[in-house]
Amino acid sequence: MNDISAVTLAPLSVLLPILGAAIAFTLVRRPVSQVAVTLTTLVATMALEIWLLVDVWINGGAEAVLLGGWEAPIAITLVVDRFSAIMLVVSSAVVLSVMLYASAQGIGDDESPQQPVSIFHPTFLILTAGVSNAFLAGDLFNLYVGFEILLTASYVLLTIGGTGPRVRAGVTYVVVSVVSSVIFLVAIAMIYGATGTVNMADLAMKLGDLDPDLQQLLHLMLLVGFGIKAAVFPLSFWLPDSYPTAPAPVTAVFAGLLTKVGVYAIVRTETLLFPGDRVNTLLLVVAGLTMIVGILGALVQFDIKRVLSFTLVSHIGYMIFGASVANQIGLTATVFYIVHHITIQTALFLVTGLIEYRTGSANIERLGSMAKISPLVAVLFIIPALNLGGIPPFSGFLGKVGLIEGGVINGTPLAWVLVAASIITSLLTLLVMIRIWTRVFWRPIEDAEDPAMRGTEEAERVEAGRKPLRTDSPGLVMPTIALVTVGVALTVVAGPLYDFADKAANDLIHRTPYIEAVLGEEAAQEAQREADVLEDWGISGSDGAGTNQGSEGGSG
Template identity: 50%
Template sequence: MSALTAVVVLLPFLAAGASVFPLPPWAVRSVSTTTLTVLVGAGVALLTLAHTRGPLAVHVGGWPAPAGITLVADRLSALLLTVSLLVALAVLLFAIGQGTAEERPQAAVVLHPAYLVLVGGVSLAYLSGDLFNLFVAFEVTLGASYVLITLEAREARTRAAMTYTIVSLTSSLLFLSVVAFTYAATGTVTLAQLAGRVAVLPDGLAEVLGLLLLTVFGIKSALVPLHFWLPDSYPTAPAPITAVFAALLTKVAFYAILRTQTLIFPRDEAWVLLAVVAVATMLVGILGAIAQDDINRLLSFTLVSHIGFMLFGLALFDTAGLTGTILYMVHHIVVQGALFLTAGLVARRTGTSALHRMKGRLALPTGIAVLFALPALSIAGVPPFSGFIAKITLLRAGASEAGPTGYALASAAVLTSVLTLYAMARVWSAVFWGAPDDLRGSAVVYKGDGGHQARGTGRGGLLMFAATAALVVTGLLLAAFAAPLAGVAAGAADDLVHPGSYRSEVLTEEEP
């Protein structure tokens, strides 16, 4: 059954290769959607096995670690992978619907292979058992994301894509340097082996390596003050591309923080520096969101802000805090994707992403209002949605820490939640309140740089709506099945605090 770990990584790359061949558009769509559907099933199987049997490791080519490449699926990676694949499938269906509605079947020639390569890179990142292959995974996603972010590129989109690429390449160069430093200091880059070898390094050297890795992944996950690139890059991309980037890429980078900091640099008490970064990320991000007039930039700053909630639990470095972090990651992957897809529906019908131009622009269907309201309330932490469940778990962990660090984190989290609700209310007021004009029932295709043209809704519009609704319903299901999800998250958090089973599954012999 460990072979499933390799299949999840290999299958999207094989499908990407197949979709490059000159096939009819319907065949290309069938290849990509079928592949992602199979991957979701494989992810569920991996999660079930990892939860019941423990970590699963496959040594590629039969070479055991640390000599060969090892892919590892434990409860944490399998859970995040499954949710990410489910969101990727919904976003792909939205993109297919958008291409159909806007009569752009030629986009499939580039979209589908690049999208599948992106999914393959995300899968490899979650399952990589060593730092170098984690670096490779990030480079695979970077190559694919640059293609996707420049689809139908115009001046503004190309400029934003260059900012994204330059920042990503800079962080990748730093990452490669850190990999080299780590290997020079320890003689290995295998995560399971680094856990023991870093512990015997001089304290100063271990701290430097830990901070360097935090900086590398902090850039990629947009921690404050390393967040400047994200609000300028994501909003200019096509709606489904913005949604998949916001839902997956920042979470993959944060997963790398979570994995490396707990496995390689464990702590017995809260980390004050990380708590300060968490508070700054929460507050700076949400204050930036409140100041925005563009709906996509507002959601992008909200995305930055809520990475701080994930840092909240990690900064505590205990099982309760890490449980909250994992729950929040699962919630955020789904809800953030749903919000950006809904924003795409709104911009398509109004012809603009500027909030001040939307008021009274046209009558939006009640269904779109509901699709926005539910994830907006969830991300603001209103009960009984999944955001509330994740946040209350974090607040309880902060209170149980019973120190200045825990109380500061909890206070910042409450304030950020209130401000998030205000930001979502601003969007609601601008988009769904006000007297509509005479364009009821029509749809407008938003071009991203100010242009738009009228289109009918048609089957493509219905598919876009259905894909968005599927993500919103998934968010509701996270709340409905909070108890079993919390059980898996608590088990994954305990695995992070006590990584013995992870190490024993990866290493075939005792660490010298």
């Protein structure tokens, strides 16, 4: 480990999935070999990213890889710090679990396969490469490339099977994504025209010299572009109609990861490029509306996947709330909550896939007696459901407490409104989860039939779907158990994980570790001097220790 620095291998997080996709595509007529290649690639990628995480956990700070034979800021830069490393590992755990689930479903379900294996596996690996590239990107254009890789792969995955609803949802998804990408690309062009660089560490040094009105314009353009991808209100209208139409594994990985890439971009640019509180009021308003509108939408849905899609939107609001309260406690809770939500939301969508696999439906009004039909599925649902609702001592409760504490420390009237909104949203989330639990798992199935459908062909189909013709498939159940277990493990290791999130937040706020890793110690010292004369993030009192840590992290 001392002979080879982990960070020098960071580009393999992107290259391995791309190479795996190329090999998998050549095996279109050998599905078993294709699955083996895909799983081997994902395991190798996850092992590498765990190594990266261990390296930054032990050594702290940030490290950069400069590609293309150039020095920064011209070189293509990949940066590994605490925030990007933890995002890489949790995303790898999710994609590996989902791929195991999808492989079992695609190979074992010959009667009605939900995805052609020859297309699904290479595309899934390309999606994985895009996610890794976005988390590692050290310049805005490379971040844009990561988003475009995601867009291309996700459109293919969303429309797999070619059904009418999937194609319609895919068209909406692509149109919205292209709009956000165009806004992002225009912002990049304007930033380059104004500063002569797109390297984020270099921009952290130069954007402050621009006219404040131009800074504000560039700032808002990036926020709009990332906000669409993160599905914040009012830019979230596309998500509940797009995600539920896809196969269960696709919906699960979309819900767990894709919006979090947008959130990651918001957190990264807000802390590194635009430190301070110039748009915090706007972000607080957006966070509150995202929480409330999302959960109100979930309350009136009757399809489990649509319910979960609306709760996904709602809980994006928690992350934006934590990023905008302008203190280290709130940002720490945001990092922790992102890790929590990726795992829990993906697990819930996989459990929904199990319900649909057993019964043929995910409609709450047409289901019942699932606790009797499959006690295991009932257990697998209630654990992440309570976690999402914020029941102690689960990680969801711990993350929400941290976010609320950050809002209380902020102390502004708007922050107090957001604290109240977060508590109300948590209670309504629990109500939504309990409604699914009581109706789907405990209501007698005889009481679940929709009277308006009696005598129709749809009613006959639903009735046939209710018959427990299938038993729980081990290939589907085991990855779901693994991901639910990871969600529980987040509670068990909450102490060390929260401490790691606190150090990651400290690095994000003080910026010096990131800038030093890319541009060197002299640039980092200049950034620290600028930070000392700004009242960014309202760091004082209890955060003073964090400031010292940030300085130490910069030299480490």
